[in-house]
Amino acid sequence: MSYLTWLIPIALLMGATALLAFLWSLRDGQYEDLDGAAQRILLDDGEDRPAAAGGPRYSRPEPE
């Protein structure tokens, strides 16, 4: 029984962490452009942060 008092809270905590991570990513706008995210992985350069509600954070790439 005593090991359960540790394992159950740990399991719940891990689950809750994942939930919080999801809610954070949702608010951060990471689900705004799923199609784009799938395609951008094919591009070598550039920024891959999402464009949040405030507008794009993408800026002019550094000259190579």
Add this chain to the structure above:
Amino acid sequence: MTVCCAPGADVGSARRWPSDEEVRLASRALSEQLMQTDLSVPSAHCAACIRAIETALLALPGVEAARLNLTTRRVSVQWLKDGPVPPFFATLTRAGYDAALYTHDQSEDDPEFGRLLRATAVAGFAAMNIMLLSVSVWSGADAGTRHAFHLISALLALPTIAYSGRVFFASAWSALKHRRTNMDVPISVGIVLTLALSLHDTLRNEPHAYFDAVVSLTFFLLVGRTLDHMMRRKARTAIVGLARIMPRGAVTISADGTREYKDVRTIAKGETLFVAPGERIPLDGTITEGRGELDAQLVTGEVEPVNAGPGDHVSAGMLNLNGSLTIRAEREAGESFLSEMIRMMEAAEAGRSGYRRIADRAASLYSPVIHTLAFIAFAGWMAATGDWHRALTIAVSVLIITCPCALGLAVPMVQVMAARRLFERGIALKEGSALERLAETDTVVFDKTGTLTLGDLRVAASTVPENHLEAAAALAFNSRHPAARAIASLRPDSRMAVEDFAEYPGLGIEGRINGALYRLGRPSWACRGVVSDNEKSMSALSCDGELAGTFTFADTPRPDAKEAVQALWEREFELEVLSGDGERAVAAVARDLGFERWRSAMLPADKVARLDELRGQGRKVLMVGDGLNDAPALSAAHVSMAPGNAAEIGRNAADLVFFNASLAAVPAALAIARRAGALVKQNLGLAVIYNVTVLPLALAGHVTPLIAAIAMSLSSILVVANALRLRGDTPKPVAAGRRAGKLAEAAS
């Protein structure tokens, strides 16, 4: 770099780019220095597109940032406010993409989607953890551990249901308030009763609790609901991203002669407006100065341009082809021809609001039966054993096991799949109920101009010899008149220089090529002494006063129009054309495409009246149309479709919008809707069979939480798997119908 693949949407080719003033009007200021403009780029669809578009825009001076969202197909550009407006449209066109200005509209903000996603995530988290605990209980935990696990489950389930269940509770409550019942009523009753009973049992340390069932049920239903919402959102963004047709603003001329670009909504009655060639009339009014030809296709459906001069009345939406017009606004944006259409649309929509979705109809049959059964079970066990707790447990287990998990997923999953299949074919479905209405359709009514035809003229016959043809094309290249555009497209690479070009509205164009004076236009004008019986549908070319030849024109049919009409006819739909154009033009197109019935010179109200008449005969009509004059008819029909290049008002009124030029979208949508309708019926049948099978178990009191969980998951998987069977290809026409014989006759 080159454009990688064929664009996904090919609506509207030769279009005018918005002016700088219009771009500024549609942009919003981000800070002191920065402006943000959103452009929709419907043909962007891959990684190479992202790079091509972003690189091209970032290379422009003044552009600070550019980011393409591939889901919404919109690119946000930030640029320096103080500098000139960067040439976005020219740049994107050079990169190979058609672009349109996009204005952010408050009504598109979608807080509901975020709410659904969060509710689903919370329910998913709780369902996983409770299931973890439940499996330990089912595999034989001792009494103390079981009690502890049930308590932890209760602690997880209570806030989860309170948070995630709101979606169902709110909808059920609003249905009950209006004395109706929908799918969410039995769901809510089931959830609340199960939760209450499980709490009671947990506190009394009973062996069974149904927390896992109630939370995973909520999770599954929310997944279905979220997918449903996502599909509608996708369709909506695709439609909103289409190019705007009605002007956003207009140039006003004040009494002292200063010109200013103003938002249409701020222009008052009596103001003087300037409309340059190639622009659309922004408001209803009267021409005070200038003369020109107006293309009224969108407003009345007539293909032939109208010649207008001072004193003539013009309606919002007409395209000014060649004159510089000064117009006195006679109505404000809120009361123009357009808003009259909107008023008619609202009146027409009343006829359709009686439609009830199939899931709600199923629920209204289902919930009284289930709730009565649960009550009978309770009463029966109460009478037999006198143990109210036992009786209540059995009544609730009846509710849980029959809880419309499968039913709640059966319809949305099929509709999500159907919407996906439609989207793959370039058709956006606005809401699920349209799919159900489409499946019932037995009559298809088409508008002519812009729907069956593209509204572009093409040269049907020409008697002009080869040596003059190039000159005619070069001359025609300078005019926006539809007839001239048709002639110019005969020799698109003509490079002959035209001098002294002049356009005479209503008559024709002239210019000097290699020293010779060419005139192209009305036969009687181009070449004195020539009289023709069909002055309007014919143009003559003259060289130094000598007749060189004539052109006759016809409306270009939409690609695949004939095949589409044929396919519909074979599948035994009644077909009809309702057009605002003249009898001769309508009859020619209708006969050519194989229609047996058509009506011409219909006003918007006539179209609605005809649709009402068809409804009175018990017909379910699909209306396909594009113009402003079709908008009321689109609302009045049982279900409606519009092409992507339709006027905004038509796109908004239609239930489905197709983006490809091909008319094959109509039979394809009908086929997919019918297949989806069949799958929905199968799924509802499966749900009924499942309920009939497990109900005796529940009534006999043999349902444990483990059995409930297995039965519910199995039924959900079954209906989802069945929904996934929906294919998107067009079926081969079956040559066994009533009309097959007639076809063979026609062929021989």
